[in-house]
Amino acid sequence: MRHHALKLSAALMFLTACGDSETPKADDRGAAATAAAAAELKQIEPGEYENSISITRFELPGLPPEMLAEVRSQMEQTMAVQTRVCISPEEASGGREERMRKLVQGNGDCRVETINVDGDAIEGRMLCQTDSGANGTMTFTGTMAADRSDVSIATELSEPGQTAGSAKIDMRVVSRRVGDCAAGAGIAP
Template identity: 30%
Template sequence: MTDADVLAEAGKLANPGPGLYQQTTEIVSAEVPGAAPEQADRLRDQLSGIEKKSARLCVTEEQAAAGFQQLLKEIADGLNGMECGFTAFEASPPRMNATLACTGAGEAKAGLKMAGTTSADGYDVTMDLDASGPHIAGGSMTMRMKVVSQRTGDCPSPGSTELPPEVER
């Protein structure tokens, strides 16, 4: 698929509304089938810090107007230094499904599938990653992540002391 095809399809989805969002990212599973047990344990330890991460984000009017298209462009621009491209993208609001193929240095390859729902008040997306390459213990890994973002209200005005330090703009 061309970038224009993906962006046109993504344009069918409702743009997120401006405001304050609570976003939770959770690693549901991570497997390294060919790795030695101590290597697999080390990976699980590294991922334990991000197994369930929550953040509050302030989406501006400008970001909301760009919709999900900017996020999809950033994903397609690359994962961990890999070059990625959409091989499929389908939007039937509120549902969306996408598949990306990525390649990187040293014969690194990755496939990413995303499926979920989007609305003006947030999104709920599950991502499945399959990666292989010499940089991965055991040669390959799979990971499932779930990202949920829900609008919780309006953003505090700029310079306001209402905005806790953990809120990203």
């Protein structure tokens, strides 16, 4: 379970740290309403973004406390490095919905269940499944503007046959535009 919880959290960090993203809530109104909602979404500002991630909760049931502390410490050290990504004008022109879809598709068997946007406020839920049959739920809430975001993410992972309980890893992801992309800089996927 520890491996799957870390893998799911890593996918989530990639998803949120690679730039702002937003998509309308999928509901019973159909494709026309979804398209109308997408047309109202703010655009991402192209440029270079700096991202930082911090763990706010780390529970892996069944692990001895010293091993839990070691795993958390390793994960915090990995995340302590601020990362930078470049979002091109072409990527930004696709809007947040398209960016979210590409990032989710790049993270295995994950799908966006809901995303609700009200101004800069955002909340949503993403469901994932690992190769071993573990199910993950990521619930997020925060703010996302055209040039910055501050999102708290609660991740819960349950694995078939695991009796100790679900793994729970919560984190905060902050991203901000720091300027134009440097010439020849790598573009975010």
